[in-house]
Amino acid sequence: MIERIASIMYLYEGNQAEYKKRHDELWPEMEQALKAHGASNYSIFLDPVTDILFAYLEVENKADYDRIAETEICKKWWAYMAPIMKSNEDNSPVSKDLTQVFYLA
Template structure:
């Protein structure tokens, strides 16, 4: 299963956001992989400052507990200065509908 969504960076935060992801925590990678997340990419649109993400879920979707996991919460706290978030620092996320796929 693929999941695509959009997030929104705050002005001037692209480089800081990228730097944080260049040094993503191993425990976060392990957590995401344990929940079936594979082939996860995030793209930046310079004109709108939007982030477009797509990831593949291997097997059953086991991400339901991620918002309450301490590692995920700490990561969101680290990312909050860079992007639009909810009051709990969870990134604002807008799902994207696939309208075309070429396999």
């Protein structure tokens, strides 16, 4: 069964173009890690007024997907992104998980 994951993250002001550029040039190793951990239909949307990002992806097993945080490539990506977005001490993005309240198949 597919699990849908949604969250919001926060860019620092003035970094919209750089954030898009970095994702347009997503490292092949990062893309491989995402897929290896079950990510599919992954989209990130930006509210250009508030600099809030909305991320959505689908996984077959959230526990398997969550293990991506333990990989060196993910930690390297987080460190790369930390200067342009709100981040935790381990460089992971500050994010809030969202609860699904409606779904239309």
